[in-house]
Each structure stands twice: as structure tokens, then as C-alpha cells.
Amino acid sequence: MRMPSAGTTASVPQPVEPVGELGPDRPPEPDPGRSSAGRSVALAVAGFVVALVLLVGLSLCVGAGEVGASGVLDYLLNRGGARGDSRLDLVVGDLRIPRTLTAVLVGAALGVAGCLLQAVTRNPLAETGLLGVNAGASLGVVAGIALLGLDSGYAYLVCAFVGAVVASGLVLLIAGRKGGGSPMRLVLAGSALGATFGGLTSVIVVNSAETYDKFRFWVLGSLAGVEGYGELGRLAPVLAVGFVVALLVARPLSALALGDDLARSLGHRPPVIRTVVAVGVTLLTAAAVALAGPISFLGLLAGFLARAIAGTRLPARLLLAGLIGACVLTVSDVAARVVSRPYEAPVSVIVALIGAPVLILIVRSRQLATMGMTDPADEGRGAEKKKRRLTLRLPGRAAARAPRVRPADTFVLRRGPLSFLVARRATLASLLLAALLVVAVVLSAYAGQSDMSVSRTFRAVFGYGDHFDVLLVQKFRLGRIVAGLTAGAALGLAGCLTQTLARNRLATPELLGVNDGATAAVLVSVTFSASGSFGAWWAGPIGALVAVIVVTVVSGGLGQRGYRVLVVGLAMSALASAATQVVLSRRSLNSASSLYVWTSGSLNGRGYSVAVPVLIGLAVLVPLALAVARHLGVLRFDDATAASLGSNAGRTRLICLLLAVALAGLAVGIAGPVGFVALASPVIASRLAGPLRVPLVGSMLTGALLVVVADTLGRIAFDGSELPVGIVTTVLGGPFLLWVLLGRSAATRV
Structure with a gap:
């Protein structure tokens, strides 16, 4: 409801009565609602x-x-x-x-x-x-x-x-x-x-x-x-x-x-x-x-x-x-x-x-x-049910007789009884990102090695060449690189899922308190860590899951309760962030400094011991995300349209949200809360794959590429010191956000 500007007098229209009953000097009836509110x-x-x-x-x-x-x-x-x-x-x-x-x-x-x-x-x-x-x-x-x-x-x-x-x-x-x-x-x-x-x-x-x-x-x-x-x-x-x-x-x-x-x-x-x-x-x-x-x-x-x-x-x-x-x-x-x-x-x-x-x-x-912050009205639910009934009543033979139109920019890949519909532009974009990722891995393994050429590094990555070169690259360099690849892929996929669910390019797992909850959980686990510098990687997913469960329960369920979820998510982030700051302020300077680096997002000290368990998790979560990709694409429309196309919007939303939470928690467990990767990866992948696609694979490859490149820049930017990967992504992510979201067509992209 539009309200009058402050300082002006506005009266609620009253029913018109005959002059004889009202009288020319009779004052208007006061509005009881307005006086009560006052x-x-x-x-x-x-x-x-x-x-x-x-x-x-x-x-x-x-x-x-x-x-x-x-x-x-x-x-x-x-x-x-x-x-x-x-x-x-x-x-x-x-x-x-x-x-x-x-x-x-x-x-x-x-x-x-x-x-x-x-x-x-x-x-x-x-x-x-x-x-x-x-x-x-x-x-x-x-x-x-x-x-x-x-x-x-x-x-x-x-x-x-x-x-x-x-x-x-x-x-x-x-x-x-x-x-x-x-x-x-x-x-x-x-x-x-x-x-x-x-x-x-x-x-x-x-x-x-x-x-x-x-x-x-x-x-x-x-x-x-x-x-x-x-x-x-x-x-x-x-x-x-x-x-x-x-x-x-x-x-x-x-x-x-x-x-x-x-x-x-x-x-x-x-x-x-x-x-x-x-x-x-x-x-x-x-x-x-x-x-x-x-x-x-x-x-x-x-x-x-x-x-x-x-x-x-x-x-x-x-x-x-x-x-x-x-x-x-x-x-x-x-x-x-x-x-x-x-x-x-x-x-x-x-x-x-x-x-x-x-x-x-x-x-x-x-x-x-x-x-003015109520949940979306239920006015569309009747139409949704009607469309669903119409969809369910379509005769199977009529549906079978309906002509099948292959989408533009696609081709069919057949192998015996199996066939796959492949999008040309999205496939080319994924191949390009994969090639760039290989180059980034080689350059990251080469960075800092003044006595090893790029060609020797490239061969050592694949296990060829001098034994010392292979040992140096695969034992000491690739472990960190693999950890960065897994963290970046998890962040990119989590960002793609949350942005598609929210229909908003600014939506990231941080809105639900996922990152802060995972960070606080890992820091709490530092108390039980022998090194005192890193907590258990598995504490990240647990903290993320606890944060989302609390947000879900307190807000009364996810679904369409947008403002409730956002407010409770902000409250959860504030509490978890406060707990993180208290932990840092109460520890010794050396311990607090190393933990602060990790809370900024860092791959320092990370290797195969962390990357392998997370890779196993990705091997389970990524196929699930790809399996719901068709329903996820439908969710970019309203729920009524999704229901008319045979998709259960509530169930798809819940599954994708749980996947995003698990992926973001795994990423925090590896590298800490690396900023802007979950935001930027789906945007870049969507630009490459086209606006009609949900770029799940492209977002994974882009996230992995961004983290590896940022980690490499952090290692070579200053002589004798190292910048954590999260700091590099944050410094570069601000200008990127301005370029993407304040451009000529920002209103249509946000």
C-alpha cells in the first residue's frame, strides 16, 4: 500500500452520507485504526x-x-x-x-x-x-x-x-x-x-x-x-x-x-x-x-x-x-x-x-x-493445481503423438540404445574451460620453480621426465593444487545451485549462514587439533548443515519464505561471526595469526589428505546435481509453470539446497571461506554457455580455475611472502562485481 509523505495530512475516505444526516458543521469520524497505531x-x-x-x-x-x-x-x-x-x-x-x-x-x-x-x-x-x-x-x-x-x-x-x-x-x-x-x-x-x-x-x-x-x-x-x-x-x-x-x-x-x-x-x-x-x-x-x-x-x-x-x-x-x-x-x-x-x-x-x-x-x-514482508501470496496455488491436473489428465497416446522438437544449438549423440542431447555452445564452453584449467595447473606447478622450465613442469605433472622433477611437482605441488581444484569446483557448483534457486545473481550460500557456520565449526575443532593451526576438514560440512537446519527450523521451513530465511540467515551469520572473532581474540598471537589467514581463505598446508575425502564427496554430490539439472532449469520459471511441466518445485528446491550446503561446507573445510568464487563462477559460466542453460559443469570448471589462478597469484605477487587465496579473490572480486552488476544491463541480470 502506498503511504502519504511524512508531514502531510491524509485521511481515509469515508462513506458519503446525506447532508441532512451529516450536517454541514459535523466533523468527520476519526479513523480508529490510525489513532490506535499512533x-x-x-x-x-x-x-x-x-x-x-x-x-x-x-x-x-x-x-x-x-x-x-x-x-x-x-x-x-x-x-x-x-x-x-x-x-x-x-x-x-x-x-x-x-x-x-x-x-x-x-x-x-x-x-x-x-x-x-x-x-x-x-x-x-x-x-x-x-x-x-x-x-x-x-x-x-x-x-x-x-x-x-x-x-x-x-x-x-x-x-x-x-x-x-x-x-x-x-x-x-x-x-x-x-x-x-x-x-x-x-x-x-x-x-x-x-x-x-x-x-x-x-x-x-x-x-x-x-x-x-x-x-x-x-x-x-x-x-x-x-x-x-x-x-x-x-x-x-x-x-x-x-x-x-x-x-x-x-x-x-x-x-x-x-x-x-x-x-x-x-x-x-x-x-x-x-x-x-x-x-x-x-x-x-x-x-x-x-x-x-x-x-x-x-x-x-x-x-x-x-x-x-x-x-x-x-x-x-x-x-x-x-x-x-x-x-x-x-x-x-x-x-x-x-x-x-x-x-x-x-x-x-x-x-x-x-x-x-x-x-x-x-x-x-x-x-x-x-x-510489507509477508511471504508470497497463495494466489498462484490454485492456478498451479489446475495446471497440474491438466498435465496429469493428458492422455498418454496424445502425449506420445505430440511432435518432438529438438532445441536449437543442440545435437543428438547416440551409442546403441542410449542417446544424449548435447548443447553445442555449452559443450564448447566446457572444453575451453577444461583447457584453460590444464594450463592453470601447469603454471601453478611451475610457479616459484626458477630452475624448471614450463615444458619440464608439464611433463612432470603427468609423471614423465626426471625423477626429482616428478617428485617435486607431484608430491609437493599437486597436492595443494588438487585441494584448490576441489574447493573451487564445490564453490562454483554451490553458487550455481543457490543462484538458480533464488533466481538472483547475488544469491550465494553466505545468505543462509553456511560459510560463517562452517568457519565457526572448523575453528572450534582447532581446540582438539594437535597442530593448533587447522581444524578437522569434516567440521566444515557439519557446521554448514547445523547452520541451515537452525535457519530452516527457526524460519518455519524454506520453500517460499524469502524474508524469513534471509533474516534468520543474517542472524545466524552474525552469531557465528561473533564466535569466530572471540576465538581469534582469545588465542596467542602466533596461533591467531595462522587462524586469521585461514579464515580469509587459504590453501597453505592443504594437500591430498584433505582433497581425497572431498573428491569422494564430490563424486557423490555432482552426479546428484546433474540428475536434477533438468528440474533445476524449470525452476527458473515460477512454481506454477514448473508444476505444469511435471516438476515438483518444493522437492527439487530442497534437494538442491541440501546439495549446495554440503558443497559449500566441503569447500570451507578445505580452504576456509573463499570469497566471490561462488558468486562469480555461475555468472562467467552463464556468459560462456548462454542464458538458456543452467551451467552446472561450467560453474564447476570456472570455480576450480578461479581458485587455482588466485592461489598462483598469491604465491608470486610478493617476494618472500604469500597472500591467501581468499584475499586475492576478494580484492579482484570487488571490481568484477562492479563490472558485471553495474553495467548497462545490470537490472536484467540481478
């Missing part, structure tokens, strides 16, 4: 204000220094000259009050920024990291530590703020090309550049243990370093400007929700509105990240919960989002001080532990319908 929002605002006041009081009374509520009250009221007490002045005046005020302002800033971003992108699942702000801030801090030798809270603040502003500025420039920044362009540009900045951050971190040691604690987010009002005072004007921008843009942004054409007819300029909103989000988020580190998930939680309470009324949503963000961050900061005394827990982990269950409760409630 009272509910007012009560919610009042409730969150009271909760925030109580949480502020609790924050002032909890913490180091052994100063209780009576001492804090004495200081605030200056009873008996309490402010002259140096100890009270230090604990309350210099530590607790500035920290509490920072928590309130940072939480409110992230909540308002998340609400603005969700409104401008028309996506209730948008998060403040979409503009690349968090990634830019992280890159700024890492560059300051490694390149400039900075080592102070104020220096981190400056670097984080500059990096965040530069990152979001680049996003605006890219998204604003060719007609202004649409919601999809903003999201894609932010995601792509954010991934690239994250990869560059990892490039610096993996080559400097000292930089990683400082970065791994900063990236968790914390308010422990807040002392006095210095840093807050410097960024308070930035926060103030961001809040003012949010206040001024509320009315035009409400008009923009009605559509660009209607917004223009009301006198607004959509590109300008989106740019101003992006600037406001940047100011709020950059200042928040500079003060407390990259606290993820809070903007999503606050904006989502505010929408669940206030519906589409943007001013009320902004107010509620700010209050919710302030409450959540304040209570998280209090919990961080007490859950692991005498140490402090990372506040971002507490936010995830609080926010994930809240999101799940919302998505399981009836409130989801008021947010």
Missing part, C-alpha cells in the same frame, strides 16, 4: 525513553573503581562536595559519564543511520556496512598502524574517520554514474568496494603480525578506551550534523518511498535525496566507527525493529531507531563489563547475542505482515 507508537517511544534513562543510570553505577549507586548520586548532586573527591572525579567524571554518553550517541547514530539506509534502499535488511563505511574505516586504521606507525586512540579515530569518508565518497561517485544512484546501485557499489577494501586490509594484516595484534582487538568494537570528553568532543559536531541531516531529509525521503515519478511530481529530486541521505549515513556511521570501532548488526537491528513498531511512518521510525540503538548499545556495554570480569567482552559480540534472538522473534511474529 498511540502504540507513542507508548513505544515513551517506553524506550524510560528504558534508556534506566540503562544510563545502570551504566553509571557499574564498572571498575568500586563506586556504587550512592557514590554516583553523591557526585551527580555534589552532595558534601563529592566532586572534589579525586577518586570519584576520576571514576565517575572521567570514565563512566563520558563512556555512557558515548554509548548513547554511538548507538543512536548507528540506529538512525541504519533506518535511513533501509528507507533509501527500500530494503528492510540493509545495514550500515553497505556503503563501505566499516571496511573503509578498517582500512584506514590498518594503514595508519602499518604504514604510518600510529599507536594511539586519537590517531585511530582520525584514520578511521578519514577511511570511512573516502570509502563512502567512492561509493557515491560510482553509484551516481549514468543517471544517479538508484537503491540497487548504492547497494552493489557499497558491497563491491567494501569487499575490495576488506581484501586490501587483509593484505596488510597478513604481512604484519604487529598490525594484526592491534587490529584484532579494535575490529571487535569496544568503548573501553573512552576516557574524558576529548574524542567525543571532536566528533560531536559531526554527529550533530548527521542527526540534523536525518531530520531534514525525513519528509523528502518519505515522498521517495512512493516512487521516483511521484516524488518528482511533488517537487523532489530523487538523485539529490539519495546523495544527501548517503552523506548523512556516512557522517553518522563514520563518527560511530571512529569512536567505538566497527559495531556491525546494530543498524540492521534498530532499523528493522523500528519498522516493526512504526510501520512506514519515517519520522517515527527514525526516532525509534535512535532510541533502540542507544538502548541496545548501552545495555551491551554494561554486559561487556560484567560477563567476564576482570576483563571486558567485545561489545559487538554482545550486540550480536542480543540482536539475533530479537530479529528471530520479530520474523516469527505476526508483526512481519505490517512491514
Whole structure:
């Protein structure tokens, strides 16, 4: 339903009554639904204000220094000259009050920024990291530590703020090309550049243990370093400007929700509105990240919960989002001080532990319908059943008499009683990818061997030539290469399955929490590993399966429940990612550094011992995927069409989803969460095979090719050091995503 813009008066049309009964001076009947909703929002605002006041009081009374509520009250009221007490002045005046005020302002800033971003992108699942702000801030801090030798809270603040502003500025420039920044362009540009900045951050971190040691604690987010009002005072004007921008843009942004054409007819300029909103989000988020580190998930939680309470009324949503963000961050900061005394827990982990269950409760409630996020209507089910009955009633003889038309660009391959329909273009594309894969394997085996020619390497790969050459290549090089081939093939096939199921080129297994669940499971298994560097490879599929089972059960089943699955998947990813960061922060520097490399995606130390079991798994899963390929192609249409063609859409979707989960889990067990391969492989394979085909084989070959090439580049890019394969794919994947998805026909491909 289209809603009126904020600040205007809109009345629900009432039935026309005779003038004699209504009377010329009789006021119109009030709308009970609107007044009831208004009272509910007012009560919610009042409730969150009271909760925030109580949480502020609790924050002032909890913490180091052994100063209780009576001492804090004495200081605030200056009873008996309490402010002259140096100890009270230090604990309350210099530590607790500035920290509490920072928590309130940072939480409110992230909540308002998340609400603005969700409104401008028309996506209730948008998060403040979409503009690349968090990634830019992280890159700024890492560059300051490694390149400039900075080592102070104020220096981190400056670097984080500059990096965040530069990152979001680049996003605006890219998204604003060719007609202004649409919601999809903003999201894609932010995601792509954010991934690239994250990869560059990892490039610096993996080559400097000292930089990683400082970065791994900063990236968790914390308010422990807040002392006095210095840093807050410097960024308070930035926060103030961001809040003012949010206040001024509320009315035009409400008009923009009605559509660009209607917004223009009301006198607004959509590109300008989106740019101003992006600037406001940047100011709020950059200042928040500079003060407390990259606290993820809070903007999503606050904006989502505010929408669940206030519906589409943007001013009320902004107010509620700010209050919710302030409450959540304040209570998280209090919990961080007490859950692991005498140490402090990372506040971002507490936010995830609080926010994930809240999101799940919302998505399981009836409130989801008021947010415009209901599951697809059942209106097509009657037509689906009718088509299915018609299909089942077709006489067998009539079906047999129907002429069989061979699709274009195909030929029939016969061998005795068996015959196969082969697509020419897809076959040629697969042969080309296979040839390129052989070349990539030879070059990867040759890389780093200065005393061995390419021809000698090629012969050694197949077991010919000098005995030492064969031993060197097949024993020490090919094991890693085979591991990369299997991981890439599994990722490519998993990406093809999920993109076809979702009918969306952006869909990857990460959306269901598969990668984060598998990564957390492997890291937990490190505790029982003798080496302390790698966990059991089989923990990856188990973690992925557990994540999907939880998402399925909590969301009430997969099927067509799109938003439920996405929200629960995001919550699962946040929890698993928080667990991963905690594991890394609690281990020794050497162990944490090696594990961080693996969590970036690495083939270092991987060989036949890992590759062979996974190859056996692929030998089982790939034929199953090929067996359902015909039904998978039909799923690219709607379920009614699939049913009319004799395909059970629900069963096919479930089988393919389980296959994708198992494949992605196997890949994570081998090489960690290698980014962008599952996204890019089906896109490239589809370009080669043609849009009418589901390129299962091509996606496998492309994924294997990408991983082997990226691993080779990582080994030869820097002399004396090695870049993990996941970092290479992430750095190169961002520009690829921009090229593929922000091109001339991006709207038709996404």
C-alpha cells in the first residue's frame, strides 16, 4: 500500500452520507485504526525513553573503581562536595559519564543511520556496512598502524574517520554514474568496494603480525578506551550534523518511498535525496566507527525493529531507531563489563547475542505482515493445481503423438540404445574451460620453480621426465593444487545451485549462514587439533548443515519464505561471526595469526589428505546435481509453470539446497571461506554457455580455475611472502562485481 509523505495530512475516505444526516458543521469520524497505531507508537517511544534513562543510570553505577549507586548520586548532586573527591572525579567524571554518553550517541547514530539506509534502499535488511563505511574505516586504521606507525586512540579515530569518508565518497561517485544512484546501485557499489577494501586490509594484516595484534582487538568494537570528553568532543559536531541531516531529509525521503515519478511530481529530486541521505549515513556511521570501532548488526537491528513498531511512518521510525540503538548499545556495554570480569567482552559480540534472538522473534511474529514482508501470496496455488491436473489428465497416446522438437544449438549423440542431447555452445564452453584449467595447473606447478622450465613442469605433472622433477611437482605441488581444484569446483557448483534457486545473481550460500557456520565449526575443532593451526576438514560440512537446519527450523521451513530465511540467515551469520572473532581474540598471537589467514581463505598446508575425502564427496554430490539439472532449469520459471511441466518445485528446491550446503561446507573445510568464487563462477559460466542453460559443469570448471589462478597469484605477487587465496579473490572480486552488476544491463541480470 502506498503511504502519504511524512508531514502531510491524509485521511481515509469515508462513506458519503446525506447532508441532512451529516450536517454541514459535523466533523468527520476519526479513523480508529490510525489513532490506535499512533498511540502504540507513542507508548513505544515513551517506553524506550524510560528504558534508556534506566540503562544510563545502570551504566553509571557499574564498572571498575568500586563506586556504587550512592557514590554516583553523591557526585551527580555534589552532595558534601563529592566532586572534589579525586577518586570519584576520576571514576565517575572521567570514565563512566563520558563512556555512557558515548554509548548513547554511538548507538543512536548507528540506529538512525541504519533506518535511513533501509528507507533509501527500500530494503528492510540493509545495514550500515553497505556503503563501505566499516571496511573503509578498517582500512584506514590498518594503514595508519602499518604504514604510518600510529599507536594511539586519537590517531585511530582520525584514520578511521578519514577511511570511512573516502570509502563512502567512492561509493557515491560510482553509484551516481549514468543517471544517479538508484537503491540497487548504492547497494552493489557499497558491497563491491567494501569487499575490495576488506581484501586490501587483509593484505596488510597478513604481512604484519604487529598490525594484526592491534587490529584484532579494535575490529571487535569496544568503548573501553573512552576516557574524558576529548574524542567525543571532536566528533560531536559531526554527529550533530548527521542527526540534523536525518531530520531534514525525513519528509523528502518519505515522498521517495512512493516512487521516483511521484516524488518528482511533488517537487523532489530523487538523485539529490539519495546523495544527501548517503552523506548523512556516512557522517553518522563514520563518527560511530571512529569512536567505538566497527559495531556491525546494530543498524540492521534498530532499523528493522523500528519498522516493526512504526510501520512506514519515517519520522517515527527514525526516532525509534535512535532510541533502540542507544538502548541496545548501552545495555551491551554494561554486559561487556560484567560477563567476564576482570576483563571486558567485545561489545559487538554482545550486540550480536542480543540482536539475533530479537530479529528471530520479530520474523516469527505476526508483526512481519505490517512491514510489507509477508511471504508470497497463495494466489498462484490454485492456478498451479489446475495446471497440474491438466498435465496429469493428458492422455498418454496424445502425449506420445505430440511432435518432438529438438532445441536449437543442440545435437543428438547416440551409442546403441542410449542417446544424449548435447548443447553445442555449452559443450564448447566446457572444453575451453577444461583447457584453460590444464594450463592453470601447469603454471601453478611451475610457479616459484626458477630452475624448471614450463615444458619440464608439464611433463612432470603427468609423471614423465626426471625423477626429482616428478617428485617435486607431484608430491609437493599437486597436492595443494588438487585441494584448490576441489574447493573451487564445490564453490562454483554451490553458487550455481543457490543462484538458480533464488533466481538472483547475488544469491550465494553466505545468505543462509553456511560459510560463517562452517568457519565457526572448523575453528572450534582447532581446540582438539594437535597442530593448533587447522581444524578437522569434516567440521566444515557439519557446521554448514547445523547452520541451515537452525535457519530452516527457526524460519518455519524454506520453500517460499524469502524474508524469513534471509533474516534468520543474517542472524545466524552474525552469531557465528561473533564466535569466530572471540576465538581469534582469545588465542596467542602466533596461533591467531595462522587462524586469521585461514579464515580469509587459504590453501597453505592443504594437500591430498584433505582433497581425497572431498573428491569422494564430490563424486557423490555432482552426479546428484546433474540428475536434477533438468528440474533445476524449470525452476527458473515460477512454481506454477514448473508444476505444469511435471516438476515438483518444493522437492527439487530442497534437494538442491541440501546439495549446495554440503558443497559449500566441503569447500570451507578445505580452504576456509573463499570469497566471490561462488558468486562469480555461475555468472562467467552463464556468459560462456548462454542464458538458456543452467551451467552446472561450467560453474564447476570456472570455480576450480578461479581458485587455482588466485592461489598462483598469491604465491608470486610478493617476494618472500604469500597472500591467501581468499584475499586475492576478494580484492579482484570487488571490481568484477562492479563490472558485471553495474553495467548497462545490470537490472536484467540481478
